[in-house]
Amino acid sequence: MSVTSFYPVITSQDVAAAASFYRETLGFEVTYESDWYVSMRLGAFELAILSHQHETIPPGHRALPKGVILNLEVDDVDAVHDRLTGEAGLEPVLTLRDEDFGQRHFIVLAPDDVLLDVIQPIPPSAEYADAYTQG
Template sequence: MTVTSFYPVLMTTDVATTSAFYRRILGFEVTFEADWYVSLRRGDAELAILDHAHETIPRGFGRPPAGVILNLEVTDVDAVMAEMPSDVRVVLPLRDEAFGQRHAILEGPDGVLIDVIQPIEPSPEFAHAYAV
């Protein structure tokens, strides 16, 4: 199998608002836009937003996401969080994790969590868990 792309598609009740959030807060740019679907890109990262009631969704599966975390790895999480607009809800403030991350978690539309991560040196307890 030759994979040419792999990216999340978030179903939502409000495509315009959800798309605007990812463009305004995370700097994504539109690569395709319809009233029912928006494809976004920032560098190599892709994300799509889809109306949960669209006809292409199999019956019984069209619901906004629950229990989803999107990881956004950055080079300087402190700088990203310092520039975060005040209307964005931070549900986990900046902190260092022994497993090798400095991160903060934001709440996006439909309750999707966005984990803004900067890799840091893991503690000796976790260093062995990383593939070489």
């Protein structure tokens, strides 16, 4: 199997608003846009937004996301935190903190109840260090 791409598609009740959030908040650039589907790219990373009622979704599966967390790994989580909670005005649902398992992070709410977890890797505590694979 030769894979050419692999990316999440988030269903949305308001495709334009969701796409606007990812464009304005994170800097995604649109690669395809219609009223029911928007494909975006941020560097090598892709994300798509699809109307939760679109006919390409099988009946019985046309729901909004529930329990979806998008991880955004950055090199300076404090700066991103200041930007998103300052100028962008987002309210964290999980405040900025260090985790023993090796993350400094915070979580904000994106459209359609998607959680955006902004993460900077940090050294894990001794308790978690052995869980990481080498390389």
